[in-house]
Amino acid sequence: MKEGPDIARVAALLGDPARANMLTVLMSGRALTAAELAQEAGVTPQTASSHLAKLESGQIVVPRKQGRHRYFTLSGPDIVEALEVLMGIANRVGHNRVRTGPKYPELRKARVCYDHLAGDMGVALFDGLAKRKLIASDVNGVALTPAGIDFATMFGIDLDGLRAKRRPLCRECLDWSARQSHLAGSFGAALLDRFYDLGWARRVPESRIVRFSDTGEKSFRDLINP
Amino acid sequence: MKEGPDIARVAALLGDPARANMLTVLMSGRALTAAELAQEAGVTPQTASSHLAKLESGQIVVPRKQGRHRYFTLSGPDIVEALEVLMGIANRVGHNRVRTGPKYPELRKARVCYDHLAGDMGVALFDGLAKRKLIASDVNGVALTPAGIDFATMFGIDLDGLRAKRRPLCRECLDWSARQSHLAGSFGAALLDRFYDLGWARRVPESRIVRFSDTGEKSFRDLINP
DNA sequence: TTCATAGTTCGATGCTAATCGAAGCATTGA
């Protein structure tokens, strides 16, 4: 008997097309109902129920009841990270499900990864913050520098409020499409919320795509490369 | 039909106990034969052959023939990263295969992750280098600072030789046991080789455990926290 | 040349898991 973590059990939970579809759509960070997940997965509610029971038992998703609705979310950012890494591998080895249309390039450009910005613009954000020395390495991956703290305050982000949460301010997340890192963590999430608030970007409904306006993208570029 | 990378196919490849055992042992960075992998996986050579064919077809492992032996290695560092992330999840959700004995704590303390140091000491290494400002964030995660370049030279590492290789000098790798990052990349690998050369540490045969001598561990602690 | 070893292929077996129709339970709205 081998010792250590049983990765086969976790991987097997992710390794079914229906469950993978559910988890992928949950990467948007939004809670979804069992019926919605069934539809996204392309299976009947009975089948979806069976899959969700497995995911819940394996602590991959967390349920929450509200009347007769049952909402599900991913159980932690490590699930998002696993899915991103697996997407990167699938992309490299050519296991892609391709449908002609504009959405795929848009997903690569800017999308939500759980609650923060991913895609080429997410990577550019990370790069720009590092180049401006607003973030730097530490044992948790990345942390805000003193200059970064000033910047956050000037940019309208309540750092004290973020620190009150039980999650790291900054965390590095591997971006499958760019094969580089973007910024996760509560600060990363707050930045994306701020872009929404400023009107620079908005979520495309029923999708993980984040669409920047022309002026929003210009402001974004100015922010990371003044 | 959903567009994008087909993570279910990749995850399914990892989601079989026999295949997961093979991949885990390949995380040591060494090439292993089909017979060795069969033994590690606890299956017959026929079964191992079948599994290896799937892993090869899915570009998870790369084969190399040498006489009548067929050696296998992991196809890239992203596979290592995927396995580490899955181990982290398995650890968090309690999917552990536990065997009483000394090895598990030793695996957590110091082990090889493909070709670099992982475990608590790997995380301490990362932390120490960051605190000494020898590494810093950049778009690829981490990079050597100018002070870090000086340090590497003084420590006996041929950076020019490393740069000649087609892989990043520094890369961040999530450590499942510590839930923090350790240092991968060619520089990370060179550091571990240097620890071996200096006699500070050695590989435990047939295992991923890296065992530091008492004086070696003291030198290591002095290095990261002078 | 012959024998031993490494590894693969073939075919059979058995098990697991995904699927859904039918039925049932819990909750909400009329």
Next chain:
DNA sequence: TCAATGCTTCGATTAGCATCGAACTATGAA
């Protein structure tokens, strides 16, 4: 109170996959 909706459970069906004994192929040593 009753009907509608969301969701789960039950049971049957089917497909896929892991397993290994037997046989085969390729390579190396005697």
